[in-house]
Each structure stands twice: as structure tokens, then as C-alpha cells.
Amino acid sequence: xxxxxxxxxxxxxxxxxxxxxxxxxxxxxxxxxxxxxxxxxxxxxxxxxxxxxxxxxxxxxxxxxxxxxxxxxxxxxxxxxxxxxxxxxxxxxxxxxxxxxxxxxxxxxxxxxxxxxxxxxxxxxxxxxxxxxxxxxxxxxxxxxxxxxxxxxxxxxxxxxxxxxxxxxxxxxxxxxxxxxxxxxxxxxxxxxxxxxxxxxxxxxxxxxxxxxxxxxxxxxxxxxxxxxxxxxxxxxxxxxxxxxxxxxxxxxxxxxxxxxxxxxxxxxxxxxxxxxxxx
Ligand SMILES: Nc1ncnc2c1ncn2[C@@H]1O[C@H](COP(=O)(O)OP(=O)(O)OP(=O)(O)O)[C@@H](O)[C@H]1O
Ligand SMILES: [Mg+2]
Numbered sequence: 001x002x003x004x005x006x007x008x009x010x011x012x013x014x015x016x017x018x019x020x021x022x023x024x025x026x027x028x029x030x031x032x033x034x035x036x037x038x039x040x041x042x043x044x045x046x047x048x049x050x051x052x053x054x055x056x057x058x059x060x061x062x063x064x065x066x067x068x069x070x071x072x073x074x075x076x077x078x079x080x081x082x083x084x085x086x087x088x089x090x091x092x093x094x095x096x097x098x099x100x101x102x103x104x105x106x107x108x109x110x111x112x113x114x115x116x117x118x119x120x121x122x123x124x125x126x127x128x129x130x131x132x133x134x135x136x137x138x139x140x141x142x143x144x145x146x147x148x149x150x151x152x153x154x155x156x157x158x159x160x161x162x163x164x165x166x167x168x169x170x171x172x173x174x175x176x177x178x179x180x181x182x183x184x185x186x187x188x189x190x191x192x193x194x195x196x197x198x199x200x201x202x203x204x205x206x207x208x209x210x211x212x213x214x215x216x217x218x219x220x221x222x223x224x225x226x227x228x229x230x231x232x233x234x235x236x237x238x239x240x241x242x243x244x245x246x247x248x249x250x251x252x253x254x255x256x257x258x259x260x261x262x263x264x265x266x267x268x269x270x271x272x273x274x275x276x277x278x279x280x
Contacts, residue, residue, distance in 0.1 A: 008138055009259040015045065015053035015267045016260045024089055027054045031090075033097040034133075034270030035079060035117050037064045040150025040173060040236060042075075043266035044082045044097070046090065051271055055089055056263075057082040066151040066170065067105040069112040072119075079120035098126040098273035100133045100265065103154050103166035126274040131156030132163055133268030134234045138258065144228045146219055147265055148235035148243075150174050153215050155222050165226065169218050173237030176208050183207050196239075205242055212243055216250035223253065231255045236262035 018024075027048055034045040043058045059082060063075040083094055099117055101110045114124040131145045131154045138145065141161040147154045150173045157165040173195075181191035194200055195208075219231070231253050233244065238261045248255035258264060 018053045019056040032273040035097045036266040045270035047270045067102040075116045076119040097122045100130045100269045102168040103129045128272045134265045137268040145232045148237040212246045216247045220251045234261045234264040
């Protein structure tokens with residue numbers, strides 16, 4: 001099975017363009033909703049049943065850490081706020097949503113994630129693991145997807161559309177920012193800004209390359225023993241131009257990074273929204 005990366009990229013781009021729109025064109029309900037409670041960003045994605053992206057809302061937040069809710073009240077507040085914003089744009093209530101957890105999240109912690117969404121007045125229709133959500137955007141049935149998020153790097157290996165192996169490791173974009181903060185003797189917040197500045201990428205990437213190599217060497221261990229032809233990387237911390245090359249060289253398996261890696265998992269969560277949202 002081969003994935004048409006152009007089609008995938010166009011699809012993700014359509015979602016990227018829909019984010020933070022303050023109005024939407026004609027759409028056909030019921031809608032599919034996804035809520036990604038990430039370590040660095042909270043994203044709500046809204047799609048038609050066909051999967052066509054309608055609108056999305058994203059905000060940086062530090063209320064969840066690697067699938068663990070660390071500030072429940074604030075988490076609910078943010079989800080409610082994003083939800084209200086989207087409801088005003090769409091003209092309908094959002095009553096159901098899917099969400100995702102990093103692979104290996106305990107039952108108790110997934111329950112806490114679901115509770116945040118329910119406290120924001122949405123029924124949780126499905127809880128998927130993050131790399132699986134990403135795999136559904138890619139249409140990946142066989143192979144590996146690696147999600148390099150803020151807090152962790154997750155991997156899922158799929159065979160015939162089923163996840164046969166998954167793991168989550170505690171290195172991600174936050175770790176990169178800590179390395180930069182140490183290097184430049186600046187605060188974490190300043191380091192985040194420097195890290196994301198496209199104009200500084202050339203200066204910053206060599207400092208972060210060892211972190212990417214370390215992530216890749218961990219992934220290399222996880223894929224050992226599996227017949228993997230290609231690895232797809234997603235997640236905000238893979239945004240660097242050179243990420244893919246560094247990663248591929250270290251792992252020794254062809255590595256593909258689709259467009260807008262930060263938005264792939266949030267988009268995939270909505271795709272996995274199982275039941276239909278009732279229009280009110
Ligand atoms: N342009 C960029 N260049 C480099 N890093 C970036 C860029 N944009 C975002 N990031 C980093 O990506 C990370 C956030 O990615 P993402 O939104 O995928 O994580 P998350 O889903 O919130 O976290 P997790 O999945 O680990 O819970 C942050 O560490 C952020 O600094
Ligand atoms: Mg994530």
C-alpha cells in the first residue's frame with residue numbers, strides 16, 4: 001500500500017487554513033469533533049462526516065503533561081473557551097468529541113482527560129492513542145508513525161490497520177527548549193520563542209541535533225524486530241527543516257514528514273470521532 005503524500009499534504013493544509021477562521025462557508029452536519037489535550041497545545045478540530053475540515057481552534061497551554069492533567073480547572077476553562085468560540089462561528093452546539101492519549105497512558109489518567117472534555121459539556125465518543133490518530137490522517141495501515149510532541153515522543157506500529165506495538169518516551173519539544181535555555185542561559189519561555197523562529201533555525205538546529213539523534217536512537221530500538229519500510233514523523237517538535245534527515249540517518253529507515261506536523265494528530269482525533277454530533 002502506498003500513501004499519496006501530496007493528497008495527504010493538501011488535506012492537512014486545508015485543515016491548517018481552517019484554523020482560527022472567524023467564519024465558515026457552507027457545511028453539512030452532523031460534525032466530527034476532536035479535542036487534543038496536548039502538553040504544549042490544546043486543539044479542537046471540526047470536520048464534516050466526510051472528513052472535510054471545517055474549522056479549528058488552537059491555543060498554547062500547559063495544563064496537561066504527557067497525558068496527565070496537571071491543572072484540571074484551567075484545562076476545562078480553556079476547552080470551554082475554544083468550544084464557545086467555535087460554536088459562535090458554526091452556529092451550532094458541539095456536544096460530542098473524540099480525544100486522544102499518549103500510548104501507555106493509565107486508565108485513571110485517560111479518565112481524567114475524558115473528564116476535562118465532559119466538564120466542558122461534551123460527551124466523549126472515543127479515546128484513541130495519539131499516533132493512531134495521526135495514522136488515520138495518513139491513511140497508514142502498515143508501518144510506523146512517530147509523534148514528537150511537546151512532552152513525549154510516541155510511536156505506534158501498525159499492521160493491517162491494527163496497532164501491534166506502541167510506546168511513549170519522555171523526550172519532546174520541551175526537552176529541546178530546555179537544552180536551548182541551558183545553551184543560551186535564557187529562560188524556558190525565551191528558548192521556546194528562539195526555537196520556533198524560522199530565521200534562527202540554522203543557528204539553533206545544530207544545538208538541538210543531538211536531541212533529535214537521541215529521539216531517533218530510542219525509536220530505532222523500538223522498531224527493531226519489526227519489518228518497517230517507512231517511518232512517518234508528526235508532532236510540533238518535528239517542525240525543523242532538517243529533522244527528517246537527521247532522524248532518517250540515525251534510524252536507517254526512510255522517514256517522511258508530512259506538511260504541518262503539529263496539526264496531524266489533532267486532525268486525526270476528529271477523524272476518529274465515532275458517533276455523530278447532534279445538531280441543535
Ligand atoms: N515551528 C516550530 N519549530 C520547532 N518546534 C516547534 C515549532 N512549533 C511548535 N514546536 C514545538 O512543538 C511542541 C508542541 O507540539 P505538539 O502540539 O505536537 O505537542 P503536544 O500535542 O501539545 O504535546 P504532547 O503530544 O507531547 O502531549 C512544543 O514543544 C513546541 O515548542
Ligand atoms: Mg500531541
